[in-house]
Amino acid sequence: MGTVIFFDALRTAIGPTAAAYALLAVGLNMHFGYTGLLNFGQVGFMLVGAYGVAITVATFGGPLWLGVLVGIAGAVVLALILGIPTLRLRADYLAITTIAAAEILRFITRTSGSEPVTGGVFGLRQFAGGFYALNPIPPGSYLGPLSISHGRLWTMIVGWGLVAVFTLLLWALMRSPWGRIIRSIREDEDAARSLGKNVFYYKMQSLVLGGVIGAVGGAVFAVSLQTVQPDTFLPQVTFFAFAILILGGTATWIGPIIGALIFWFVIAGMQSALRRLSDAGQLPEFFGSQAVGATTLTFVGLLLMLLMIFRPQGMFGNKREMQLDVK
């Protein structure tokens, strides 16, 4: 059974969902890791990216690339709406506003009034055909014991490819004078201001960029699942992304990637193990599917708390650097 669980875990860890979460975490790294912005509503950007694709293609019959652009434009607008009232205020106002806005978006997409456009609680499907039509990989099963279909492999390649592109983008940005200002805002925005830097403007750029990356993650997520439903965009998605980022190491370029791999490996391994044990009758009877989910989520919460308290620099972060944070 061990090897089965191992392959279950590995399949999820390198799968398209993990890539989508890595993108969310790359975006959060921009916000939280480099700029010190507390975005507790990254799932809202993800929703905008996912529904941008789904609505454009499934509801209005537009092409896929247009859908991605609509999602990105939506993320820019959302970032502006969230940033203008809050980026001049204390960090926690942004946190409250973003988590609230993400929930507003979810409520609005699932209400029966928006059903003609968003499909309401039933969501939308059949919008990813254009993506799979581009698949150059011949049909078959790949990667040996992982038996990954050519369709899944295609989304994996594109998903992780996008992770690589945005990781590279952030890497290039953060080593430039632009990145220097961003990091100085995280350290002490008043100091940056006293040196003539327009802090609000840079925070806004960071919010927009990280949000757009989150929206691209949402598009990858939607295309890989080939369906969107409002209730997959729960607030907990944001905190999965936070756990991934902190696990891998905030403010490091590799953090979101390593974090996503480890996080999904552990979560999928745990779920697979619990489910298999439960199927084999080796767990108490009450341990149904809901209990498996609850255990996993409790674990994520504990992980988030313990990492933040005891290893805020992540698994591989620089302890020395983190100890300098005495604010």
Added chain:
Amino acid sequence: MAAVTRLSLLVLLLVGALVAPAFAQDGERIRGQLTAEGEGVPDVTITVSLDGEPVGTGVSDAEGEWFVDLPGPATYEVTIDVDTLPEGVQLRNPDRTTLEIRVGEGATATALFALGEREEVGPILLQRIAQNTVNGLKFGLIIGMTAIGLSLIFGTTGLINFAHGDMVSMGAFIAFFFNAVLGLHLILSALIAVIVGAVIAGAIDRGIWHPLRRRRVGLISMLVVSIGLAFVIRHVILFYFGGSRRPYRDYTLQTGIELGPIRLQPVEMWVMGLSVVILIAVALMLTRTKLGKGMRAVADNRDLAESSGINVERVVLSVWILGGGLATIGGIFLGMIESVDYLMGFRLLLLMFAGVILGGLGTAYGAMLGSLLVGLVSELSTVWFSSQVKYVWALAVLIIILLVRPQGLLGQKERIG
């Protein structure tokens, strides 16, 4: 390090609790709520069948809620008896009288029948405004009671406690445990729960926040820790009690009393009356007692309070205990007028945020005032707009207030930034 030991102990306790659940979720269930124009539609019959064989029927209650317990996980057909719908109410899609619903192991699935509009006439509109105003006050009082703790904790420690909503759920479920599982009367269960809830809140401050404050952990890290804690509490509840909505055993299924244009159940009147009494008591405590004055002094200016000889950490602990007790009462009240479920507190948290920011972060009276307004806005919105988006209006208020008056209605400008 003492802090570390204490924290690991707490974690061990939580994990230990996970391994030995006292009580697990009942069997499978299909539920739903029939509403037309934001109001429940009662006395409608719904039949659930498996492969054509009926396995149970349910009848919707005054809120339009119904449920049918099931023999096991499967895909069921759920049929609504259109003949039992009241005059003037129809299915929005007349062809969808039967839905296929898949129910997983131990799960509660929801079957949605969308009902069409009734014609609105003048006097009914006024009546609904009156009814929703009362509902809004009722809801606002509960938000306010829970939000005081959130606001005072922020005022005294600078922390926005993202786990506050889950402390509300926790309180509601502690009472549920004593009431529905152990069979104690709800009043007795509530009293026990308030004490337990307050003690747990105090333990959370001592076990987690006090050590972190002493280590001078940054605000942003603290917020992330509070979100982690929220996650733990929420899903431990899910683990023990499952995901479905459940009522307390007492004071349910009461018939409403007509008071002019409005209708209230006795339990709702009690909840409103007691809430007012409790809020006044808290206000008196804050203004009249030494401890209350200390709380306001620390919230006002921590350094000044410290230098004038107030034991700040003790005040903070009292604030947590008070906040935990109030959160528990709020959770129980919410459970009495609706039902308890593991997400109830999180839903409330967003409204609490709206309330405290509207009123002014860090102020106790602002939290009360803002919460009442938030309750009114969300309930009154259902007179004109879909009740599915009633929270959206409250959250929209939050964003607007940040734009025009970020310090809130009662807040002082210089506290911001």
Added chain:
Amino acid sequence: MSSDAPAATDPLEGIAPEPGVAKPDPILTIDGVKRSFGGITAVNVDHLEIQRGIITGLIGPNGAGKTTLFNLMTGFDTPDTGTWRFNGAPLSGVPAHLVARRGMVRTFQLTKALSRMTVMENMQLGATGQLGERFLPSLIPGLWRRQEREITARADELLARFKLDHMRDEYAGTLSGGQRKLLEMARALMVEPELVMLDEPMAGVNPALTQSLLGHIKGLRDDESRTVVFVEHDMDVVFDISDWVVCMAEGAIIAEGPPSSIGQNAAVIEAYLGATHGQAPARRRKQAGGTDQ
């Protein structure tokens, strides 16, 4: 008692030592600026002019409103009423970053070293008008490399002058309190300001470093012809390097004049007597404290 300023050309020769007196060439002119917090009036300045090209010492007991005045002038806080002009142009309501770009740069009483950035990065941040600070050009190093080299060279020079060159590549968070003060001052100079506002630059600095810090401040005036306003509690220091001293108490300017006149000023002695329990303007270091920006 007087400073090293070339006595023959003392621009303030013959200016009456009274609060709000007009100066021949003011770089900063403040009018009717008021700021209150709840019940306390933190700043209430009727009229004050800061002369160009000299060192002005700002003294006053703790809580006198010196830091708040700095905050107001540099756009970190907004007054209830009042206006001020810098180089003749109105500056009221100008956001903090634009104030800095116009040539008025301040340091903070509680130092704001950017802990998780190196000393060099702290310095580089101070340079204005960097092309690489814009989003798209930042992605093309070729566009900003040369400018970066020039900035780095200038930063290296300043670091050497402030004796921080050996810490160049260390995180700023590892510096001692005094080194942070030095870094903050050097970093402010990277902006090339006309007017430097130093809030308690000497507080917490190791006495061995004070002399060189004083030297740097004088150098700003003598070698670079910048204007300096600095807050300090140590009267020896104030009297040693200031050309002019302004004293605040309870938000208002209660006295100003050349250093020689301030020590005997009745209002000043009164203010300090009221605030520090019977000690005249302290000829000793006082603990830096009070609220801070």
